[in-house]
Amino acid sequence: MSSELGKMNAFAMAQQQLDTVAKRLGLNTSIHERLRYPKRSLSISVPVTMDNGIVRVFQGYRVHHNLFRGPAKGGIRYQEDVSLDEVSALAMWMTWKCALMEIPFGGAKGGVICTPREMSQGELERMTRRMTSELMIFLGPNKDIPAPDMNTNAQTMAWIMDTYSMNVGHSVPSVVTGKPIALGGSKGREDATGSGCLFTILELLKRTNRSVDGLRVAVQGFGNVGGTVARLIQQAGATVVAVSDYRGGIYRPNGLDIPSVVAHAKEAGQVGGFADSDRVTNAELLELECDVLIPAALGNQITTGNADRIRAQIIAEGANGPTTPEADHILQTRGITVIPDILANAGGVTVSYFEWVQGLMEFFWSEDEVRQRLNRIMTQAFESTWNMAQKEHVDLRTAAYMLAVARVAEAGTLRGVYP
Numbered sequence: 267m268s269s270e271l272g273k274m275n276a277f278a279m280a281q282q283q284l285d286t287v288a289k290r291l292g293l294n295t296s297i298h299e300r301l302r303y304p305k306r307s308l309s310i311s312v313p314v315t316m317d318n319g320i321v322r323v324f325q326g327y328r329v330h331h332n333l334f335r336g337p338a339k340g341g342i343r344y345q346e347d348v349s350l351d352e353v354s355a356l357a358m359w360m361t362w363k364c365a366l367m368e369i370p371f372g373g374a375k376g377g378v379i380c381t382p383r384e385m386s387q388g389e390l391e392r393m394t395r396r397m398t399s400e401l402m403i404f405l406g407p408n409k410d411i412p413a414p415d416m417n418t419n420a421q422t423m424a425w426i427m428d429t430y431s432m433n434v435g436h437s438v439p440s441v442v443t444g445k446p447i448a449l450g451g452s453k454g455r456e457d458a459t460g461s462g463c464l465f466t467i468l469e470l471l472k473r474t475n476r477s478v479d480g481l482r483v484a485v486q487g488f489g490n491v492g493g494t495v496a497r498l499i500q501q502a503g504a505t506v507v508a509v510s511d512y513r514g515g516i517y518r519p520n521g522l523d524i525p526s527v528v529a530h531a532k533e534a535g536q537v538g539g540f541a542d543s544d545r546v547t548n549a550e551l552l553e554l555e556c557d558v559l560i561p562a563a564l565g566n567q568i569t570t571g572n573a574d575r576i577r578a579q580i581i582a583e584g585a586n587g588p589t590t591p592e593a594d595h596i597l598q599t600r601g602i603t604v605i606p607d608i609l610a611n612a613g614g615v616t617v618s619y620f621e622w623v624q625g626l627m628e629f630f631w632s633e634d635e636v637r638q639r640l641n642r643i644m645t646q647a648f649e650s651t652w653n654m655a656q657k658e659h660v661d662l663r664t665a666a667y668m669l670a671v672a673r674v675a676e677a678g679t680l681r682g683v684y685p
Contacts, residue, residue: 276355276565282591284358287667290660297675301361304354305330305372310400312378314393317386326378326397328404331357334677337408338374339364339615339622341415341444342397342422344390348377352565359586360615362670363608367647369619374410376401382417394422398429405430407440407626413618414444414490420456424449440625443618452621454636455614460494461637462613463584464502465644466605467558470580473652474603479503482556484578486510486548487563488527488537491584491611495560497524504558508551509537512563515551516543552576561588562611568593576602583607598661606663608670609651616643 281302288298312324327350330338340360353375361373378397382390404410405426414423423442427449431437439450447453454461471478481504485496488511500506505521513536516522522543530540538545552559552567553575561567562584568576573589573596581597582605583589589597589604597604617640624630631639655665 275349275351276587277351277358279587279590280355280358283663283667284671286591287664287671290658290664291668291672291675293671293675294679297678300678301332301671301674304357305333307350307354308401308404309350310397312393312397312400314389314396316389324378324380324393324397326376326400327353328376328401328410329353329357329374330404330410331373331375332361332674332678333372334674334681335365336370336372337406338404338410339369339371339413339618340374340376341413341614342376342378342418342426343415344378344380344382344417344422346379346381348379353377356586359608361674362667363612363615365670365673366608366651366666367612367616367619367643368673369616371411371615371619374412375415376412377415390422391425394425395429398426399433402430402433405441407438407622411440411618411622412442413614416489419490420444420446420451423451440622443621443625444614445621450621450625450630452617452624452636453631453633454640455617455621456490457494457498458617458636458640459491459584459611459614460496460498462616462640462644463491463495463560463562463582463605463610464498465613465641466610466648467499467580467582468502469645469648469652470603470605477503480505481558482507483558483560484508484551484554484556485560485562485584486515486551486567487561487585488531489562491614492560492562493524493528495562495582495584497528499558500524507556508546508554510546510548510551510563511537512548514538515546515548516540517546517551517554518543558582560584564588566590568597570596573597574600576600578602581605582610584611586611594661594663604661604663606666609647609662609666612647613640613644616640 356375364371423445445451508517558580559578565587568589573593
């Protein structure tokens with residue numbers, strides 16, 4: 267069977283990535299086997315009284331991949347195509363991401379199968395609160411700390427925090443991250459993933475003696491990650507030539523004014539139709555002529571079907587799993603540098619860690635402090651990955667995985683097997 271993500275599931279892809287690195291590391295067979303599977307998975311039914319009075323039942327999942335290095339950490343997404351295999355893969359990638367950042371968390375992920383844009387605010391609140399009640403056996407500030415993900419946000423986290431707190435009888439702000447500031451959220455959390463992505467791009471440019479000024483950038487996805495990195499990289503001096511959302515994209519060879527695109531998208535509900543721009547599909551955006559391509563939407567975007575037509579010289583993976591293993595190989599042979607997802611988009615979980623620590627201490631940092639700490643951790647992680655890649659003569663993804671898997675394996679070996 268081909269291992270393209272479209273023909274095999276995301277979890278099989280995540281396992282394949284692990285197997286490749288485990289072989290290179292000479293990982294002990296016993297610890298390798300433990301890392302191939304989630305520690306635990308929970309499948310839930312979420313009955314919700316809709317606005318019309320009818321009760322609908324939504325299916326959801328929460329997966330803990332590994333807890334060797336600390337409590338479970340990972341987002342909850344609301345999406346039509348959520349599956350247990352997808353959530354399991356995302357939980358595994360979270361394990362590696364936290365280890366690469368040297369954050370004391372294990373990987374988790376969750377999701378509910380729904381179409382949030384077709385649901386009212388009241389329906390989303392009732393679904394979130396019932397979902398939280400079903401997940402109570404997993405959740406806790408020292409057990410499992412959810413965060414926003416696709417189609418969830420600070421308000422979603424507020425509902426989760428409140429529901430959990432009502433169940434235990436006292437307020438527990440540290441049970442989630444990505445909360446509103448008024449409920450103990452961290453300053454700088456909203457821009458964290460996009461900021462972290464920018465930091466890794468800037469670090470790569472330094473090491474390849476390139477300037478950000480005039481760099482041509484295309485961004486697939488215009489949500490929290492894509493919209494933020496598009497805005498920040500333009501502020502840094504780059505020219506953003508294309509952006510897209512789930513409906514499609516816009517292209518202007520001379521560059522888009524991102525604040526104006528944001529204002530247009532807010533009013534029109536999409537980036538399409540922006541003045542003096544050409545329409546492009548999400549697939550076409552990936553193949554545009556540019557220096558940096560940032561896939562910041564969905565997984566399985568760069569495959570064997572289009573990898574030989576990618577024209578960017580740098581790909582920074584703002585999304586999780588946007589490049590299949592076979593496409594990775596094609597990109598390597600073509601000399602295209604990929605900043606892997608577990609490094610490029612780790613800013614979110616890093617600032618989530620900051621928020622968790624602040625909540626436990628009940629002592630809060632300024633936005634400048636958060637940004638400086640994030641920059642330092644992202645820079646250190648990039649430097650470690652770069653040095654490993656140079657030492658082992660491997661690509662950045664392999665280097666990042668070697669560091670992360672080795673750290674998790676060491677923790678598991680030290681802890682041993684109970685009983």
